[in-house]
Amino acid sequence: MSDLFRQDLVALVPRxxxxxxxxxxxxxxxxxxxxxxxxxxxxxxxQFQPGTRMDSWMYRIIxxxxxxxxxxxxRHGPAIDPADVExxxxxxxxxxxxxxxxxxxxxxxxAALPEPQRAVLAxxxxxxxxxxxxxxxxxxxxxxxxxxLSRAREALLPKLxxxxxxxx
Amino acid sequence: MTAPTAMTxxxxxxxxxxxxxxxxxxxxxxxLADHPADQAYVDDLFAANAALARAFAAPLSEPVPxxxxxxxxxxxxxxxxxxxxxxxxGAAILPFPSAHARRLPALAGGLGLAAGLALxxxxxxxxxxxxxAVGPLTADSPLGTALESLPSGVPLAAASGRExxxxxTLPTATGPCREVESLDRAARRIDLALACRDPQxxxxxxxxxxxxxxxxxxxxxxxxxxxxxxxxSVLDLSAHLDQRGAGLALSPEAEAALIARGWxx
Numbered sequence: 215m216s217d218l219f220r221q222d223l224v225a226l227v228p229r230x231x232x233x234x235x236x237x238x239x240x241x242x243x244x245x246x247x248x249x250x251x252x253x254x255x256x257x258x259x260x261q262f263q264p265g266t267r268m269d270s271w272m273y274r275i276i277x278x279x280x281x282x283x284x285x286x287x288x289r290h291g292p293a294i295d296p297a298d299v300e301x302x303x304x305x306x307x308x309x310x311x312x313x314x315x316x317x318x319x320x321x322x323x324x325a326a327l328p329e330p331q332r333a334v335l336a337x338x339x340x341x342x343x344x345x346x347x348x349x350x351x352x353x354x355x356x357x358x359x360x361x362x363l364s365r366a367r368e369a370l371l372p373k374l375x376x377x378x379x380x381x382x
Numbered sequence: 383m384t385a386p387t388a389m390t391x392x393x394x395x396x397x398x399x400x401x402x403x404x405x406x407x408x409x410x411x412x413x414l415a416d417h418p419a420d421q422a423y424v425d426d427l428f429a430a431n432a433a434l435a436r437a438f439a440a441p442l443s444e445p446v447p448x449x450x451x452x453x454x455x456x457x458x459x460x461x462x463x464x465x466x467x468x469x470x471x472g473a474a475i476l477p478f479p480s481a482h483a484r485r486l487p488a489l490a491g492g493l494g495l496a497a498g499l500a501l502x503x504x505x506x507x508x509x510x511x512x513x514x515a516v517g518p519l520t521a522d523s524p525l526g527t528a529l530e531s532l533p534s535g536v537p538l539a540a541a542s543g544r545e546x547x548x549x550x551t552l553p554t555a556t557g558p559c560r561e562v563e564s565l566d567r568a569a570r571r572i573d574l575a576l577a578c579r580d581p582q583x584x585x586x587x588x589x590x591x592x593x594x595x596x597x598x599x600x601x602x603x604x605x606x607x608x609x610x611x612x613x614x615s616v617l618d619l620s621a622h623l624d625q626r627g628a629g630l631a632l633s634p635e636a637e638a639a640l641i642a643r644g645w646x647x
Contacts, residue, residue: 220454223454224446225543225567227450227454228441228442228446228567229442231441231442231444231446232441235438235440235441236434236437236438244441245447245449245450248450249447249449249450252450252453252454256453316433317437320430320433320434321438324437335434336434336438338399339399339430339431339434339435344399344400344401345399345401360392360396363395364391364392364395367391371426371427374426374429374430374433376425376426376429376430376635
């Protein structure tokens with residue numbers, strides 16, 4: 215495997231951790247998932263097509279491992295650590311208490327979504343993939359990406375406490 | 383939130399997600415002007431995307447955990463690429479416009495107080511290339527475009543290895559300003575800039591604060607160094623913002639509305 219492959223993978227790790235955090239709802243589970251995905255990627259480096267998007271390839275590995283893990287353990291929802299929901303950003307992203315509350319609500323609402331919707335929302339709204347890229351990553355039609363996004367937002371938006379006009 | 387009229391929610395969502403062609407997006411913008419309920423829904427979608435991006439953003443500003451680093455480490459027989467702590471001293475680079483130079487002693491004091499950190503502070507001018515730099519931005523530059531159109535908390539497309547995100551939008555006496563953070567992971571350098579919009583609609587970077595992160599915090603508290611360093615930066619920009627008569631950061635909804643109407647007051 216080339217050094218470039220390894221370097222590209224290293225550079226992706228922060229975003230992979232963010233995606234896995236969104237998917238699992240839990241920092242530790244997310245990091246365990248990223249670690250397993252990196253191991254798998256290094257083992258299967260020969261399968262990666264140079265010139266294609268490594269981020270999509272890695273998101274796909276993470277998502278597949280997560281689904282496998284969920285099947286094996288028959289879990290019914292992400293293991294949300296309450297302390298994690300409250301304070302996991304340790305004030306880095308949120309300067310005001312109400313802002314922190316908002317982010318905690320967002321994590322809880324994300325965790326309450328069905329698995330397939332959470333993956334699509336994480337890829338599009340957080341990782342910034344296009345609908346087509348998200349569809350290719352998850353191996354589903356673009357129309358399915360859109361319908362899952364639509365249902366995810368239908369469930370998520372009312373829980374975020376938006377639509378209250380500008381608060382300053 | 384009432385149901386959109388002629389425009390479906392999927393189409394409005396595609397607009398927010400950047401999935402429409404420029405022509406389609408322009409049609410949505412025209413539609414929104416006459417449909418406040420749809421505009422409110424679009425505002426909510428922007429706010430939700432921004433909230434999601436921020437809610438899970440913590441890993442972006444943290445060192446990679448040792449367990450993951452170990453997996454990705456070069457095989458033992460190859461030289462380790464990790465920089466040594468001695469090679470990357472802490473630094474704060476402050477290419478202030480001359481009018482603000484008098485604030486420097488206070489800044490140095492603030493950083494010193496934020497310590498336990500052993501951050502060295504010195505001045506370098508001009509700022510090194512590839513970092514955020516004081517000066518005007520052209521409207522078609524990536525950062526200029528992002529400042530004009532991107533909500534806070536949404537990472538810009540990575541360019542030259544830097545991860546850049548707009549942190550907030552703040553009204554000031556002379557117009558809107560935005561805080562921008564740019565992380566160069568390889569160089570372990572974080573830049574925090576204040577960009578302000580002039581009446582002609584061009585963005586100008588007014589201040590850049592830069593710090594080099596300590597290479598290794600103790601494994602027991604891997605984030606300590608970073609949080610404190612960032613805290614110091616935010617503190618410093620606050621001083622500069624106070625000087626400009628800045629108000630509180632806009633809520634995501636207010637920011638989305640301001641962007642949607644082209645920054646018109």
